[in-house]
Amino acid sequence: MSKIDFSKFHYGNVADHIEELEDIVGKENVMTGMHDRAIRAASCAPFPMQRWEDHIPDVVVLPGDTDEVSEVMKLANKYRLPVVPRGAGCGLADGAFPLNKGICLDMKRMAEILEVDDINRTVTVQPGVNMQELNKVLAKVGMYYPDDPASYGTAVIGGRIGTNGWSVAGAGSGHPANLVCSMEVVLPDGQIVRVGKGGSKKCRNSSAGYRMLELFFGHQGTLGVVTEAVLDCAPKPEVEFPSYFGFSSYDAAYKALFQLGISGIKSVVNYIMFDDEKIDFLRRDDDAFIPLPETVKCVVMATFAGTEGEVLAARKKSLSIMKAAGGHYLGEEQAWGDWATRHDRYHLAVHCRNKAGQVVTMSWHCEDNCMIHSELPEFTHGLHKIVKKYVEKYDGIFDDAGCFIYTGGPYRTWGDYLAEVDVFINELAMTPELWERWLDMKREIAELAVELGGSISICHGACREGDIDVLIDKELADGQFDLMKRIKKMFDPNNIMNPGKYNLHLAY
Amino acid sequence: MEILSYKDFYEEPVKKDAPVSEELTKDCYNVFACRHKFCREWCPDYVEERNESYTSYGVHTSTLALACGNASLPEMKNEFIHCLECGQCELKCPNTMFGGDFYHYATTTVDLVRKMRRDLHAQGIDYDGFDEVQQVIDEHLAHDAGPDEELTSWAAGLDLPLAGETMMFVDYYNAFQTREVPIAAAKILKAAGVEFGILKHPHVTTGELYETDEDKWVEAAKKNVADLKAAGAKTVILVNPHEYSYFIKEYPRYCGTLPFEVVYITDYVNDLIKADKIAFVKPYNKNVTYHDPCSLNKLCGNYQAPREIIAALPGTHADVEKPILQWKYCCGNGVSGAFRKALPDVAYKIGVRRLRHANDVGAEVLLLACPHCKDMFAETKTKSGINIEPVHILEVVAYCMGIEV
Numbered sequence: 001m002s003k004i005d006f007s008k009f010h011y012g013n014v015a016d017h018i019e020e021l022e023d024i025v026g027k028e029n030v031m032t033g034m035h036d037r038a039i040r041a042a043s044c045a046p047f048p049m050q051r052w053e054d055h056i057p058d059v060v061v062l063p064g065d066t067d068e069v070s071e072v073m074k075l076a077n078k079y080r081l082p083v084v085p086r087g088a089g090c091g092l093a094d095g096a097f098p099l100n101k102g103i104c105l106d107m108k109r110m111a112e113i114l115e116v117d118d119i120n121r122t123v124t125v126q127p128g129v130n131m132q133e134l135n136k137v138l139a140k141v142g143m144y145y146p147d148d149p150a151s152y153g154t155a156v157i158g159g160r161i162g163t164n165g166w167s168v169a170g171a172g173s174g175h176p177a178n179l180v181c182s183m184e185v186v187l188p189d190g191q192i193v194r195v196g197k198g199g200s201k202k203c204r205n206s207s208a209g210y211r212m213l214e215l216f217f218g219h220q221g222t223l224g225v226v227t228e229a230v231l232d233c234a235p236k237p238e239v240e241f242p243s244y245f246g247f248s249s250y251d252a253a254y255k256a257l258f259q260l261g262i263s264g265i266k267s268v269v270n271y272i273m274f275d276d277e278k279i280d281f282l283r284r285d286d287d288a289f290i291p292l293p294e295t296v297k298c299v300v301m302a303t304f305a306g307t308e309g310e311v312l313a314a315r316k317k318s319l320s321i322m323k324a325a326g327g328h329y330l331g332e333e334q335a336w337g338d339w340a341t342r343h344d345r346y347h348l349a350v351h352c353r354n355k356a357g358q359v360v361t362m363s364w365h366c367e368d369n370c371m372i373h374s375e376l377p378e379f380t381h382g383l384h385k386i387v388k389k390y391v392e393k394y395d396g397i398f399d400d401a402g403c404f405i406y407t408g409g410p411y412r413t414w415g416d417y418l419a420e421v422d423v424f425i426n427e428l429a430m431t432p433e434l435w436e437r438w439l440d441m442k443r444e445i446a447e448l449a450v451e452l453g454g455s456i457s458i459c460h461g462a463c464r465e466g467d468i469d470v471l472i473d474k475e476l477a478d479g480q481f482d483l484m485k486r487i488k489k490m491f492d493p494n495n496i497m498n499p500g501k502y503n504l505h506l507a508y
Numbered sequence: 509m510e511i512l513s514y515k516d517f518y519e520e521p522v523k524k525d526a527p528v529s530e531e532l533t534k535d536c537y538n539v540f541a542c543r544h545k546f547c548r549e550w551c552p553d554y555v556e557e558r559n560e561s562y563t564s565y566g567v568h569t570s571t572l573a574l575a576c577g578n579a580s581l582p583e584m585k586n587e588f589i590h591c592l593e594c595g596q597c598e599l600k601c602p603n604t605m606f607g608g609d610f611y612h613y614a615t616t617t618v619d620l621v622r623k624m625r626r627d628l629h630a631q632g633i634d635y636d637g638f639d640e641v642q643q644v645i646d647e648h649l650a651h652d653a654g655p656d657e658e659l660t661s662w663a664a665g666l667d668l669p670l671a672g673e674t675m676m677f678v679d680y681y682n683a684f685q686t687r688e689v690p691i692a693a694a695k696i697l698k699a700a701g702v703e704f705g706i707l708k709h710p711h712v713t714t715g716e717l718y719e720t721d722e723d724k725w726v727e728a729a730k731k732n733v734a735d736l737k738a739a740g741a742k743t744v745i746l747v748n749p750h751e752y753s754y755f756i757k758e759y760p761r762y763c764g765t766l767p768f769e770v771v772y773i774t775d776y777v778n779d780l781i782k783a784d785k786i787a788f789v790k791p792y793n794k795n796v797t798y799h800d801p802c803s804l805n806k807l808c809g810n811y812q813a814p815r816e817i818i819a820a821l822p823g824t825h826a827d828v829e830k831p832i833l834q835w836k837y838c839c840g841n842g843v844s845g846a847f848r849k850a851l852p853d854v855a856y857k858i859g860v861r862r863l864r865h866a867n868d869v870g871a872e873v874l875l876l877a878c879p880h881c882k883d884m885f886a887e888t889k890t891k892s893g894i895n896i897e898p899v900h901i902l903e904v905v906a907y908c909m910g911i912e913v
Contacts, residue, residue, distance in 0.1 A: 035570035035579035036561045037585060042569075044543045052578050053889065089560075109558040126548060128558060130549050154545045348607050349541040359611070361534060363541040428537055 087159025127158025278402025442466025791823025
């Protein structure tokens with residue numbers, strides 16, 4: 001990919017404004033050391049280590065409140081300094097990955113829980129709050145914030161909003177976009193605005209005006225910085241029941257997933273299918289686990305939560321559906337311990353192999369396509385065909401770690417799914433040539449997703465190299481990208497917010 | 509306890525203007541590769557400062573950046589001092605949790621931090637506040653060079669022999685700053701009829717020295733092992749969990765398999781209680797909770813005995829959090845005292861947070877099994893005014909036995 005030419009934006013020199021930044025947030029909250037900046041260059045894999053230097057921000061700033069964020073933005077806007085907001089840095093679309101250096105606005109210091117309202121069931125937080133830590137506080141009053149991504153223990157609220165994150169429990173309790181009532185946003189010119197679903201901070205529904213709140217979901221730091229959010233909380237479920245079912249073929253598991261999806265069970269958390277390649281991947285160190293019968297080729301997981309009566313009924317109904325579909329219940333021991341642990345190993349750097357079966361250190365990456373039910377078999381088989389072509393050609397550089405298929409939409413279990421192929425990549429062995437092949441792989445995957453009527457991304461954002469070309473040329477080709485450019489230019493006339501992300505420099 | 513990962517390549521120093529070894533680069537990459545950063549929200553320093561530069565991800569990625577030419581060693585002088593060496597991040601790291609057992613390869617942040625502090629010091633690059641740490645080192649080296657009587661003066665009047673099959677090893681911190689701890693230990697053992705001795709001249713074990721002048725520390729370690737062996741030790745009881753972790757994790761690395769068994773005092777006392785060798789004569793009518801010392805719980809996986817002792821104390825009402833939930837806690841001192849010396853404000857905030865947690869469970873007393881925790885919490889209580897008393901568990905055992913300490 002050719003490097004973006006930013007020269008026409010006439011960006012100022014960040015190094016000339018360090019003292020002003022120190023005046024705003026305090027000297028101790030401005031970091032200029034190369035290592036402090038270097039560790040904030042990457043988000044999740046793959047990271048182009050051969051070009052690490054190009055992505056190191058000029059300075060790291062840790063603001064402590066909304067006014068400080070606003071002052072930093074005013075300064076940046078005045079002198080045309082690029083700003084890249086950074087939450088937990090665990091996003092999978094490189095939202096926090098600077099394309100043109102600038103100020104890294106690390107939001108993790110803003111981590112206060114401002115108000116817990118146990119009558120209206122909301123919690124007001126700053127953007128640096130992590131969900132697991134939040135739930136420890138909410139548990140004291142019987143409340144629960146149900147957003148549950150793979151990064152539950154590390155992601156922060158601001159990042160979940162900026163990337164339009166997706167929750168594993170979304171089929172039951174919604175995704176972040178469904179769970180934020182209102183929020184405070186600092187715009188590129190430093191103006192502080194509140195956007196919400198209704199007139200008040202805590203109101204969840206209103207048809208008054210445009211849906212401005214949604215605009216700030218998934219903007220990847222290109223439109224502003226979230227500084228406060230009011231979240232919708234749920235009651236903590238009384239009981240939870242995860243169950244795993246083994247199937248002898250992909251087809252049988254796929255049909256069972258459909259039957260579960262249309263069963264109408266309301267206490268669902270999610271349904272997940274592990275395809276045959278995923279099972280093979282997780283069998284790599286099978287002797288560390290309770291042996292999985294050889295007849296098991298695919299696995300479907302169903303999790304329910306709610307009151308005891310609801311979950312007991314759901315369990316009975318789901319067992320009967322899965323039995324009729326040819327599923328073999330894998331037992332409670334495996335459900336609670338063994339499979340949970342196996343699942344957690346999916347991203348281990350040492351879990352990868354070359355063709356000779358030797359361990360090769362690689363980093364985990366996952367695609368996050370959205371796919372409609374009817375096309376899932378063709379899509380997942382197509383994904384493996386693409387990935388395996390590169391694994392075959394570049395031994396020890398890439399590895400196919402199989403697919404997960406998750407119920408995709410909020411509050412429903414049918415229609416579309418997150419179909420995720422996990423690809424491992426040997427970042428340490430990356431060369432410019434291999435990086436280009438990686439982008440080719442990504443383009444092929446993105447094209448297949450769009451061709452089959454899906455989306456390039458259900459939850460990460462499609463702003464990485466490889467994805468972005470297909471997004472603009474195909475998925476958002478019918479005027480949507482043009483509209484994005486107009487909005488971007490209106491909000492950010494100097495293109496200081498995360499410049500280059502989503503190719504929005506094309507708006508100017 | 510099986511030690512999963514000793515990394516010999518940590519012995520090769522990282523130097524200015526010299527490439528970082530391939531092994532160290534890969535080791536740091538393994539943590540960078542994860543990027544899940546499950547270690548972060550549980551790092552006591554991060555919880556207070558919210559600066560990920562100093563998390564396990566931060567120190568490994570900084571070192572990786574150095575290997576890749578994207579960091580400068582002199583600029584990194586304060587990068588490694590923010591680590592308490594508590595070990596939480598090693599346990600929480602998916603590399604350890606999900607791969608450590610199978611691949612025998614774990615994340616070893618504490619070793620990396622100690623190594624980097626050492627390597628930087630060797631090149632004259634010291635963190636801010638190092639002078640105070642050097643003072644502690646000098647003080648302890650002076651003890652080592654001083655007369656035997658000073659080192660055993662804490663035991664005056666206890667009439668302890670200088671040899672025996674069971675030996676109690678008393679470090680300088682306990683011998684000079686928290687004498688009530690070894691005195692309580694000695695009186696409990698004597699009352700239970702245990703015959704034991706102490707070294708005439710224990711040599712320096714200070715963690716600050718270990719991460720500054722490894723050779724000097726190792727020389728003292730070898731002397732301690734040789735002297736304990738010469739004294740006839742078959743069992744060595746430690747009364748400081750920091751030294752306990754050094755004896756079971758570091759000493760074998762430098763001295764080979766130790767010629768004696770190493771036991772922590774709470775395990776020893778717990779066994780005496782179970783064997784009915786300890787008789788409690790009065791109750792301790794308090795609401796208590798217990799703080800797991802990082803070195804015991806996280807570095808050594810030792811947490812059961814203090815809980816069993818507390819359960820056996822007459823009259824005591826206890827509400828003790830699970831050891832895994834305490835991975836997140838530290839008193840603020842750290843396993844090497846360098847953190848507290850260099851970053852007293854952060855150390856204080858960590859201590860306050862822990863005391864508040866103890867207050868939340870309704871305790872009047874926070875029981876401890878570590879002299880450093882006791883000292884740190886006593887200071888934090890005084891400064892903050894949080895109304896909870898930090899007390900060493902041995903003092904309570906002695907109290908219930910009717911022993912004056």
